[in-house]
Amino acid sequence: MEALRAHPFGESGPATHPVLQPERIPTLDILRGVALLGILLMNIQVFGLTEASLDQLIRNPHGGNYWLLTLVYGLFENKMRALFSILFGAGIILFLTKTRSGSGMEAPELFIRRQLWLIVFGLVNAWGLLWHYDILFHYGIVGIFLFPFIRLSPRALLVCAIVVGLIYSGKLYWQFAEQKQKYEKFLPIAALEKKNKKVKLTDEQKEAKSAWEGLVKEHQYDSKADKADVLAMRSDYATVWTHQLPKIKQMEAPFFYQLGIWDVLSMMLLGMALFKWGFLSNRLTTRQYIFLALGGLLIGQAMAWLSLPVHELEIVDFAKYVSGSSLPVADVLMPFERAFSAIGWASLVLLAYRAGVALWLWKALGAVGQMAFTNYLMQTVLCTLFFYGYGLGYFGDLKLYQLYIVVAEVWLLQIVFSLIWLKTFRFGPLEWLWRSLTYGKRQPMRLTEKTPQITPVFS
Incomplete structure (x- = not known):
């Protein structure tokens, strides 16, 4: 780990090459596989149902689908995406401090090219495959901003992550404060109209009334809009x-x-700190992982369940949520809730891996994680073709619990595909394309192809 604290870039020298199989860190692939499959637990809801129909389950809290929605929300909402972002942050350090070979470009140049191509893939995922919750575009941009942070110590990175998390909380609070301000401007107008129904409002009063009523309408169920x-x-x-x-x-x-x-910046900074500390590469003691698993999950889940009533009230009665709250607990706690939970889940996975049980499971998750880029876009392709009208057209047709049958099928397909593919090839198909575009030349694909001779970054 001392090498990671050294000056990462020389003034001259050969450029970075793609990570080869012997250089891979197994736990990074396993955690990436867990996060990638876990993300679908949340994404499937929006792939298959309208957000209005999901909110209706909360407005009518009864039955198995409501409890399933609540359970998945409490355990996994934002947590798996946070873990995915953490691992991407670790990948930034890994990319910029890996071994080099002579391709004619320095690591910084290759990194920027890598991020720019990721932005392109994100645009394809959103604008071509029509997944509006794409994260690749965001990762591509934020990754470029994080380039200078490679030089910081783990403690400095952690401080930066906390500061950014506080900014995120502050932004969410500011959003709530603006909503409360609209409500407070509306109250005297409502009282005036109640007192005199024929009163003529000024343009400013009309604007204030319209602003609040429009906000309330956004949080109400509209059956016609939902059907449309x-x-x-x-x-x-x-x-x-x-x-x-x-x-x-x-x-x-x-x-x-x-x-x-x-959101993305705070988790990537945290990931960079955790990687430098050796957390993600299985270098901590078992006692430390037990402490982090228990502490992370207890604190994270306590925050999640504490926030749940406030989250539901915002959906059920938005006016009561704004008027009766001085602090949006669910929003303010969220940046830290997901960080604690993500560390807790990761620690739990690493403890199970270290115990040496279910070796087949770790091999499967590692294969999915090694092909995370391919599998992420594959989830978009499979789900849009299954749910959208230009495919099988099941959008809005299934109950919430039935969506998780689809999740299980996608998981199985991705695990089997990843294991079979990696028996012959070094990378997933999109990983190979991304690397080839980054390095400006075709990369070795088959396991039998020769790899370029490498030399260490640090000598």
Whole structure:
């Protein structure tokens, strides 16, 4: 680990080469596989159902589907995506401090090329495959910002992660404060109209009234809009594209620059710190992993269940949520809830791996994680073709519990595909394409192909 604290870049020298099989860190692949498969537990809900219909389960809290939604939300919402971001942060250090070979480019140049191509893949995932919750575009941009942080110590990286997490909490609180301000401006207008129904409002009062009522309407169930949403998603590609376009624009522009960047940045910084400490590469003691598993999950889950009533109240009665709360607990705690939970889940996985049980499971998860890029985009392709109208058109047709049957099938398919593929090839197909584009030349694909001679980064 001392090498990671050294100056990472020389003034000259050969450039970085792709990670070869003997150089891979098994636990990184395993954790990446867990995170990748875990992300689908949350994404499947939006792939297969309207968000309005999911909210309706909370407004009518009874039956197995409500409890399933609550359980998945409490255990996995934001946690698996946080772990995925943590691992991407670790990958930044791994890429910039790995061994080198002579391809004519320095590690920094290759890293920027790598991130720019990731942005392109993210745009394809969102605008071509029509997945508006794509994270590749965000990862590509944030990764470039993190380039200078490679030089920081683990403690400094952790401090940066906490600061960014606090900024994220602050942004979420500010959003709530703006909503509360709209409510407080509306109250005297409502009282005035109640007192005199024929009162003539000023333009400023009309604007304030409209702002609050529009906000309330956004949080109410509209059956006609919900049915129209389902109908559009069951239509041809052009119709689905037009319908998804506003959501894609929202996620990749306003949401990202206002909130998403702080979300991704905090977890990637945490991942860089954890990697430098040896947490992700299985270098801590068993006692330390037990402490982190228990502490992370207890604190993270306590925050999650404490936040749950507030989260549900926002959906059930938005006016009561804004008027009766001085602090949006669910939002303010979320950046730290997911960090503690992600560390807890990762520690639990590493403890099970260290125990040496179910070796077949670790091999399977490692294969999925080694091909995480391919498998992430494969999830988009499989789910959009299954649910959207230009495929099988099952959008809005299945109950929540039935969506998890689809999840199990996708998991099985990805595990089997990954294991079979890696018996012949070094990389997943999209990993190979990404690397070839990054290095500007075709990379060795088959296990039997010769690899370039390598020399250490640090001498």
